[in-house]
Amino acid sequence: MNSSVTSKEIFKDKHLERLSRLIEGDQLELTLEGLTGSSQGLFLAQFWNAFRRPLTIIAPDTLHAENLLGDLRFFLKHHKLRQQPRLFPSWELLPYEPLSPLSEVSGERIDLLYKLGTGQCPILILTVEAALQKLIPRSLLDQMTYSLKVGDTADRELLEICLSENGYERTGLVETRNQFGIRGDILDVFLPSHNHPVRVEFFGDEIESIRHFDVTSQISIEEIQSIDILPVHEIVLNKNQVDSRIEKLREEADLRGIQPNRIEELTEKINCLKSFTGMEWLAPYFSERMESIFDYLPDSTVLVMQEPDIVKEKSDQFCGLVEEEFDRSISRNDMVAPPEQLFLNTDVLFENFRKKPVLNMAALKLHDDEQSAVVAFDIKSVPALYNHFDAFADSARQWQEEDQKVTVAAPTKGHVSRINELVLDKHLSVGVESGLIHQGFHWPELGVVFVAEHEIFGRSHKHRHRRRARSTRFAKGFQDLQAGDLLVHVDYGIGRYSKTKELKTGLGSGEFMEILFSGDEKLYIPMDGLASVQKYTGAGDSHPPLSKLGTVAWKRQKKKAKESILKMARELVKVYAERQLSTSHVYKQDPVLMQEFSDSFEYVETEDQISAIEDVLNDLENDKPMDRLICGDVGYGKTEVAMRAAFKVVLDKKQVAVLAPTTILAQQHLNTFRERFRSWPVSIDMVSRFRTPAEQKKTIQKAKEGALDIIIGTHRLLSKDVTFSNLGLLVIDEEQRFGVKHKEHLKKMRASVDILTLTATPIPRTLHFSLMGVRDLSVIETPPSDRLAVKSYIRKFDIQVVRDAILRELDRNGQVFFVHNQIQGIHSIAKLIQDAVPQVRIGVAHGQLQEQMLEKTMRQFLDGELDLLLSTSIIESGLDIPNANTIIINRADRFGLAQLYQLRGRVGRYKHQAYAYFLIPGTSVSDDARKRLEAIEEMSGLGAGFQLATKDLEIRGTGNMLGKNQSGQIATIGFDLYCQMMEETVRELKGEKIETRIETELNLQIRGFIPKDYIPELNERLEFYRRLQMVVHEESLTGIIKEMKDRCGALPEPVEKLKTLIEIRLLCQLLHISNARLNRNQVSFQIEKGTPIDPGKLAPLLGKRLTILGEFQMILTVDVGGWKENARQILDCLKQIRETLDDES
Structure with missing residues (x-):
C-alpha cells in the first residue's frame, strides 16, 4: 500500500548522510523545511523505521500534537511497534489554578513517565506547556512503584501501605479510579492508567491470578500476567517525611507573610496523608528535587521540535502567564511553590535541546538545500477540491498522468468501501486505506499523493471507537444503604433502616436487619428474608409516615394503589391492542443499499445502538404501526437511529417529518441530516423561524407536492397548512417539551403514520421493565470509549473563577458556553466577561433576537468565529459542538435537575476533558436547589442519566412521567413496589400466566x-x-x-x-x-x-x-x-x- 513508503525512497544519499551524522553525534542539529500537511508524520515514521531510535517530539500546542499523533499512527500502522506513539498530556489547568489535574490525566502522565524510564515508549509527543512543567524525580517514581506478577510472592501488609502512600483510597466496592479494596485473599484496585479495575487473588502470599474486571458487574473479564502499581498523584506524601516537609513549608510561608490560619488548614490536610485539591502546586516541598521530562528520556533519544519559531513564541507566552498567575496566587494568599521550582523557562528548555540530537521541522521552506544544517523538501499542499468527488477525480487523473501514486485516507472500513466504489465508477487508479490524516500533501520526489477524506467530502472526522461498556451502575439495591434510610417491606409497610444485629436462633446466632416502624416498634428481618425488603424511592421530597405494625392500614394502601395501577394499565393495554389491530405500510428490505448507508456512518456503532436500529427496522418491516421510544443519554447516538429509519422510509418513496421543540435544535438536525445524506439523492429542508415566510411557504409546497423527502421543523410542522404527499414516518425529538395542544395533535397522527420518539430524559429501568409489552422502548446506554465524564464544579459566582475557566478553554483552542437565563442583564454579563478576558470573542443568543441575528450568531459559534456563546437556556437540547468543552451556568440554583443535566450534556462530546461550572449566588440557596446541585455533582459518571431518573423522582416526583394520580400512589407504597405491581397487572390484563411463588x-x-x-x-x-x-x-x-x-x-x-x-x-x-x-x-x-x-x-x-x-x-x-x-x-x-x-x- 502507498502509506508503506520505504525509508530508502525518502532518505536519498545526501539526506541519509546528514541524518547519520546527527544520529552518531557528529552534528547536533538538523532543520527540515517544506514538510507541509501530514508529510511530517510520514517523514518521522520512516525516520523511526530506519534508525529505530526513540523520538520525543515537542509540538507548539495541543492541536499540532494531536494532528501529528494521528498522522504517525496512520503511517506506522504497517510497522511493528510494541507501543503506539503516545501523547504526554498537560494538566489542562492554568498555572496556579486552585484545582488538581484529573486522575485520568495524572495517571496517564505517570504511566508514560514509567514507560519512558523502562524503554516502553518509542515515540512520545508533548506540547510546550507539558515540556516546561517540572516533574517528580525518576528515582522517587521508581521507589514508589510496586510490581505484581502471577507466581511471585508479595508482602500483603506492605502492599496495603504502598497503596495508601501512593494515593489510593480504601473502599468496600471499587468503582472509580484510585480506589482499592481488600476482601480475604482478594485485592481489587483501579489503576489510573487502566481502562478496567484489576483483581489480584492470593494464596497465602503467592499471587495466584491477576485479572481485569468489569466495573459495572464487578465480574472478571480477562486474565493478565502483571501490573505496576504507580503513584496516583504527581506528589507523594510519605508519612516518614511529612514532619520535616511541613517545617520547610512553614518557613517559606513565614517569609512570604502567608496568614497563619491558611497554613494551619494546609498542614492539617497534609497530616491526613490524603489527597486534597491543589496539592500538586506544593510538590517541590515534598521532594528533594524536581526534574523535567528530559531527565526521563533514554540516552539514545532524538529530539524533534515541530515549528521551532512557534514553540519559542508559545514558551515565552506561557512563562509570562506563569509569572502573572503566580502573582495572582500570592494576592489570594495561596501557599504554592514559586515558578522556578515548578517550571522551566524558555532558555532552560532550549538548553535541554542542545544536549541531544535535534530535528527541527517546519512547513515553510525558507532556505535552499545547500546548507549542511538544512534539508529542504519540495512538498506541495493538495489543491482545493471544493468538497466534490468530481474535482478529486480530475486531480487524480492529472496525478496519474504524472505517474504519481494516489492514496485516500478514510476513517472507517465502510468509508473505504464507499470510496472504492466511487473510484471504480470513475475508472481511477487510486488506493484507499483505513485511517486518518489531518491534511493531504503531494510529494513529487517520492511520486506519492495522500488525500484526507474530509478534503474530498468536506467533513473533518473526529473518529471515536466505541466499546461495550455499560454506564454507571444504576440499581444498587442495598449497596448504598445507610442508617435512617426508608425501606418498604412488602407485607409490613414503610419503616426506617436502623442497623444489623446478631440475635440468637435455634442453630446459634444469626445476623438480622433491624427496621423501625411507627411508635418505635422494631421488626427484625433474618438475612434469608431480605427478598421482601426494598429501598424506598418516593415521588417528591416529602417523606411518607412510617407504617404501624399490627394494623390493616398497609394492606388498604396497597389495595388502593393496585386499583389505580389497574386503571392506568387498562389504558395502556387498550392502546396497545388497538395498534395491534391497525395496519401500516410494510417497508421493503433492501440490504445492499441499507448496508451501504450503514457503512458510511463515521463511528463504530455500540451494541445498544445496533439493537435499537434493528428494533426500528423490524418495526418498519412489520404491518403494525410503529410507536417506539428511543431513550438514551445525551450524545449517545439516538439521531443516527432516526436517520437509519429515515433512509429506509425514503427508499420506499415515502416522506419523513422530523419534529424538534426548538428552532436551534431544528437547525442542528438540518445540518446533521444533510451531512449524513450528502452522498444520496435525498432532498431535505426545514421550516422554522430561521426561514422567512416566503421560504417556509415554498418548503411547505414542496412537501405537499412530494418534491421533498425529509422536512425538519418546530411545532410549525403541526400547523393546518402543512400537508404531505405521502408521509410515512414522523420523528419526534423530546416530545415531553411540546404543549398539550401539540400532544393531542400527535396522538391523532399515531393512528396513520409510523412514529419514532427520541428522548434524552431517561426513564428508570424498573419502570421500563414494568411497561415492556405495552410500550415499545429501546434504551441506548453505552458511552463512546474515549469520552471522559464531564468534571463538575459548584462555585459561588466569582469573576476570577469565570476568567480561569474561560482562559483554560481558550488555551487549548476550545470554546465556551455561558448560560445566563435572564434576557434582562445578559449584556451586562457580556461586559463583565469581556473586561475580565479582553481577548475572548463573545456572541449573545436568546429567544427574543431577530431570526437572522440568532442564526448568524449560532453559525459563527459553530464555525469557530466566536470563542464564547452567552445565551439563555435555548441551547439546552441537541446542540452538538465538539470543540465547546466548557459550560458555565449562572444561577444554577434556578434550574431543574433534568435541565442542569441536559445543559451539562452540551459539552463532553469529544475526547477532551470537559468542564461544567454551576454558579450560585453568595447567599444561601433553597433546600431543593441544594439537593439538585448535590445530585448533579454526584452524578458525574458517563451514562448517569438513569441515576438521575430515580433521583429526579425523589426531588421532583413523577407527575411528568405518569401523571399526578400515579405520583400519589408511588409516594404511598414506594417506586419499586409500584413498578412490581404494574408489571404484574400488565401481565394479568394481557392474559399471561403469573405463577404464585411458594414461600418455603x-x-x-x-x-x-x-x-x-x-x-x-x-x-x-x-x-x-x-x-x-x-x-x-x-x-x-x-x-x-x-x-x-x-x-x-x-x-x-x-x-x-x-x-x-x-x-x-x-x-x-x-x-x-x-x-x-x-x-x-x-x-x-x-x-x-x-x-x-x-x-x-x-x-x-x-x-x-x-x-x-x-x-x-x-x-x-x-x-x-x-x-x-x-x-x-x-x-x-x-x-x-x-x-x-x-x-x-
Whole structure:
C-alpha cells in the first residue's frame, strides 16, 4: 500500500548522510523545511523505521500534537511497534489554578513517565506547556512503584501501605479510579492508567491470578500476567517525611507573610496523608528535587521540535502567564511553590535541546538545500477540491498522468468501501486505506499523493471507537444503604433502616436487619428474608409516615394503589391492542443499499445502538404501526437511529417529518441530516423561524407536492397548512417539551403514520421493565470509549473563577458556553466577561433576537468565529459542538435537575476533558436547589442519566412521567413496589400466566450465612443476601455464586451451606413444598395445593425411603451423616421427583 513508503525512497544519499551524522553525534542539529500537511508524520515514521531510535517530539500546542499523533499512527500502522506513539498530556489547568489535574490525566502522565524510564515508549509527543512543567524525580517514581506478577510472592501488609502512600483510597466496592479494596485473599484496585479495575487473588502470599474486571458487574473479564502499581498523584506524601516537609513549608510561608490560619488548614490536610485539591502546586516541598521530562528520556533519544519559531513564541507566552498567575496566587494568599521550582523557562528548555540530537521541522521552506544544517523538501499542499468527488477525480487523473501514486485516507472500513466504489465508477487508479490524516500533501520526489477524506467530502472526522461498556451502575439495591434510610417491606409497610444485629436462633446466632416502624416498634428481618425488603424511592421530597405494625392500614394502601395501577394499565393495554389491530405500510428490505448507508456512518456503532436500529427496522418491516421510544443519554447516538429509519422510509418513496421543540435544535438536525445524506439523492429542508415566510411557504409546497423527502421543523410542522404527499414516518425529538395542544395533535397522527420518539430524559429501568409489552422502548446506554465524564464544579459566582475557566478553554483552542437565563442583564454579563478576558470573542443568543441575528450568531459559534456563546437556556437540547468543552451556568440554583443535566450534556462530546461550572449566588440557596446541585455533582459518571431518573423522582416526583394520580400512589407504597405491581397487572390484563411463588420454610439443621470476614463490607453483604434470596432459577444462583467466588475468593463452609439451602428451596418451590423439616433421620415435606407432584408415581421411585402421608405430606428417611451427606440425600430425592415431571412433560 502507498502509506508503506520505504525509508530508502525518502532518505536519498545526501539526506541519509546528514541524518547519520546527527544520529552518531557528529552534528547536533538538523532543520527540515517544506514538510507541509501530514508529510511530517510520514517523514518521522520512516525516520523511526530506519534508525529505530526513540523520538520525543515537542509540538507548539495541543492541536499540532494531536494532528501529528494521528498522522504517525496512520503511517506506522504497517510497522511493528510494541507501543503506539503516545501523547504526554498537560494538566489542562492554568498555572496556579486552585484545582488538581484529573486522575485520568495524572495517571496517564505517570504511566508514560514509567514507560519512558523502562524503554516502553518509542515515540512520545508533548506540547510546550507539558515540556516546561517540572516533574517528580525518576528515582522517587521508581521507589514508589510496586510490581505484581502471577507466581511471585508479595508482602500483603506492605502492599496495603504502598497503596495508601501512593494515593489510593480504601473502599468496600471499587468503582472509580484510585480506589482499592481488600476482601480475604482478594485485592481489587483501579489503576489510573487502566481502562478496567484489576483483581489480584492470593494464596497465602503467592499471587495466584491477576485479572481485569468489569466495573459495572464487578465480574472478571480477562486474565493478565502483571501490573505496576504507580503513584496516583504527581506528589507523594510519605508519612516518614511529612514532619520535616511541613517545617520547610512553614518557613517559606513565614517569609512570604502567608496568614497563619491558611497554613494551619494546609498542614492539617497534609497530616491526613490524603489527597486534597491543589496539592500538586506544593510538590517541590515534598521532594528533594524536581526534574523535567528530559531527565526521563533514554540516552539514545532524538529530539524533534515541530515549528521551532512557534514553540519559542508559545514558551515565552506561557512563562509570562506563569509569572502573572503566580502573582495572582500570592494576592489570594495561596501557599504554592514559586515558578522556578515548578517550571522551566524558555532558555532552560532550549538548553535541554542542545544536549541531544535535534530535528527541527517546519512547513515553510525558507532556505535552499545547500546548507549542511538544512534539508529542504519540495512538498506541495493538495489543491482545493471544493468538497466534490468530481474535482478529486480530475486531480487524480492529472496525478496519474504524472505517474504519481494516489492514496485516500478514510476513517472507517465502510468509508473505504464507499470510496472504492466511487473510484471504480470513475475508472481511477487510486488506493484507499483505513485511517486518518489531518491534511493531504503531494510529494513529487517520492511520486506519492495522500488525500484526507474530509478534503474530498468536506467533513473533518473526529473518529471515536466505541466499546461495550455499560454506564454507571444504576440499581444498587442495598449497596448504598445507610442508617435512617426508608425501606418498604412488602407485607409490613414503610419503616426506617436502623442497623444489623446478631440475635440468637435455634442453630446459634444469626445476623438480622433491624427496621423501625411507627411508635418505635422494631421488626427484625433474618438475612434469608431480605427478598421482601426494598429501598424506598418516593415521588417528591416529602417523606411518607412510617407504617404501624399490627394494623390493616398497609394492606388498604396497597389495595388502593393496585386499583389505580389497574386503571392506568387498562389504558395502556387498550392502546396497545388497538395498534395491534391497525395496519401500516410494510417497508421493503433492501440490504445492499441499507448496508451501504450503514457503512458510511463515521463511528463504530455500540451494541445498544445496533439493537435499537434493528428494533426500528423490524418495526418498519412489520404491518403494525410503529410507536417506539428511543431513550438514551445525551450524545449517545439516538439521531443516527432516526436517520437509519429515515433512509429506509425514503427508499420506499415515502416522506419523513422530523419534529424538534426548538428552532436551534431544528437547525442542528438540518445540518446533521444533510451531512449524513450528502452522498444520496435525498432532498431535505426545514421550516422554522430561521426561514422567512416566503421560504417556509415554498418548503411547505414542496412537501405537499412530494418534491421533498425529509422536512425538519418546530411545532410549525403541526400547523393546518402543512400537508404531505405521502408521509410515512414522523420523528419526534423530546416530545415531553411540546404543549398539550401539540400532544393531542400527535396522538391523532399515531393512528396513520409510523412514529419514532427520541428522548434524552431517561426513564428508570424498573419502570421500563414494568411497561415492556405495552410500550415499545429501546434504551441506548453505552458511552463512546474515549469520552471522559464531564468534571463538575459548584462555585459561588466569582469573576476570577469565570476568567480561569474561560482562559483554560481558550488555551487549548476550545470554546465556551455561558448560560445566563435572564434576557434582562445578559449584556451586562457580556461586559463583565469581556473586561475580565479582553481577548475572548463573545456572541449573545436568546429567544427574543431577530431570526437572522440568532442564526448568524449560532453559525459563527459553530464555525469557530466566536470563542464564547452567552445565551439563555435555548441551547439546552441537541446542540452538538465538539470543540465547546466548557459550560458555565449562572444561577444554577434556578434550574431543574433534568435541565442542569441536559445543559451539562452540551459539552463532553469529544475526547477532551470537559468542564461544567454551576454558579450560585453568595447567599444561601433553597433546600431543593441544594439537593439538585448535590445530585448533579454526584452524578458525574458517563451514562448517569438513569441515576438521575430515580433521583429526579425523589426531588421532583413523577407527575411528568405518569401523571399526578400515579405520583400519589408511588409516594404511598414506594417506586419499586409500584413498578412490581404494574408489571404484574400488565401481565394479568394481557392474559399471561403469573405463577404464585411458594414461600418455603426450611428447618434442616443447617445454618448457612455469609461470614463477616469473607465479605467485611456490610452493604455488599446485605446486597448478596438480597440477591440470593430473590433467586428463582438455578442458573441465576450459579451466576451469583460464580461472581462471589470471583470477587471474594473460594467459598467458606457457611456460604457453601447457604448455597445448598437455596438449591433445596428452589426445588421445593418448584414442587410447591412450603415446609421441609429434619427430625432425627426423617425429613417431612409439607405439600401445597396446585403441586405438580403425583403421589401415585412416587412410591416406586425411592422404595421404602419415601413415605406418602395423605395428599399433602411425604416423609423421606435419610442415613444420618454430616450436613453435606444429609443435604445430598434431600437434593437427590427432590431432583428425582423433578425428573419424573420432566419425563411427563
